[in-house]
Amino acid sequence: MSRYLPPLRLFGVFETVCRSDNLRAAAAALNVSQPAVSQSLKQLEDHIGARLINRETRPASLTREGEILLRATEDGLARISGAVEEIRRRTTRNGSAVTVSCSVGVATHWLMPHLESFYMRHADIQVNVITSESGAPAIARDIDIAIRFGDGNWSDGAVTRLFDERIMPVCTPELAASLGLTKETLHTAPMIHVETVDPRWLGWTDYLATLGLGRATNPVQLRFSNYVQATQAALAGRGLALGWRSITGGYEAEGRLVAPVAAPLTPPSAFFAVTAHDREAEDATMKILTWLSEIGAMFD
Template identity: 80%
Template sequence: MSRHLPPLRLFGVFETICRTDNLRAAATALNVSQPAVSQSLRQLEDHIGARLINRNTRPASLTAEGEILLRATEDGLGRISGAVDEIRRHQAQRGSNVTVACSVGVATLWLMPHLESFYCDHPDVQVNVITSESGAPTIAGDVDIAIRFGDGKWSDGTVTPLLEERIEPVCTPELAERLTLTPERLHAAPLIHVDVKDPRWLGWTDYLAALGLGRPTHPVQLRFSNYVQATQAALAGRGVALGWRTITGGYVSEGRLVAPVEATLTPPSSFYAVTAFDRAEDAATRRLLDWLASLSGGPSDIRHPGRRAGT
């Protein structure tokens, strides 16, 4: 359709002529000469194949064809102008908003507790957090940064290492004292399981097998569908959970959970931030990404609401 249209600039000239009522005023408004305006009008008429302005009247008036085109031109230019304004508002809003996608556990137990400190340093940036069940949420829609657990070999954005995971058993200090566990007896403890489909998130069976510590044998085997529920069960003293640094590290640093035995495993996967290519150079996104990378210290750096670094 666009191949049959006159050059779009001619519609702007035509609208200006109609709005200012004469060629001289239109030339002044467009900052061009009056002959240039007349030539543009003739070009538009030649393209359409009809006279748009009746030059035999004083003042000049629109022909019937001119009336039809003016209504369409005003409507079209108005819609384009509105679209441009909407895009500019959207861009201005995005300039101070960053959307992060991550799993429920990472959002609840790692990202959200830290955001207060980010806002203290960057009060002009609004962070929107959306969660998914997957440990590797996609870059889609308005997502600027996806926090993923994996090998870092993704091609849909700029990949930045964040945290190397660490896995260790955790429970309340009271339960640890009562159980008096050793690594060899860990399989016989009341274990809290998390049933996830992602094989990168090791469960108790894989963890114990990797360290050569047998298979779970205790009659009490609590099972949950996510790490947030499992962590709450561990905090309630209901059993021993498989603690992941990003999920339980803050509670360990606070002393609410402890490692009843020294049996640490470093999985092959780690946490990464994947930034959408078209947002990698955005100032607000860059500030959040730099801040996320700065959180890659040990578990003592991971705290929860109500606890500030250094307190």
């Protein structure tokens, strides 16, 4: 039946025109002249036998037939694009590249600092890191392994426990010395908060309540939208951050951040690596998973 379809390039022109403001913008996006775009649209209409764009309106609008074709074109091109990316992923990887998805904080403070140790053992494997705002990034067509924070009850891939989290107040050594805090006076310290809607990531209110330490009373309450920003504020000596080991552990090991009081808390959620079911047997993916488990064990 393909002989009855217009050339594929005409559908691409049509879709570009529909998502552009005008023919001039579409021509620029396609890197062709405006008359060439108009000619392609006419060829498509002649081949189908119906008008697709009402040129009498300003701006031009789709006819009913054009709306039908646009829905089918967008769906078809999306499927083709997905298939091409899948082929490229399989061909490019071919056992030599693996894509790992994780949150920005985990990528910045846990995964990337350790990555050189993987390359020292497996210089032939490329690790692509994709960051997500979510603490539990999804397994997608182009994702081999997703590092997630949660209860481990996922069915979209093989789940491997990496390490338990540990939460503890941290600040610079200088600030800790100047504050002279005890567990009983911790709630009086200047605090750095992270605004999150994810209940798995405990905030200061939950932390203090869980340990029975009272409510925060210091008027200095800094607020940020993610843990990367909060950690930088803590490193600058602006207050106490609620240190999650996956994020602040490296700075604690270096002595740049310290715990002003010994009050650790282990949340019910932990970190896991979720491996896509169709990638479990691939050698490069398994080498990454083994390495992730090894550096995770360093935390336990």
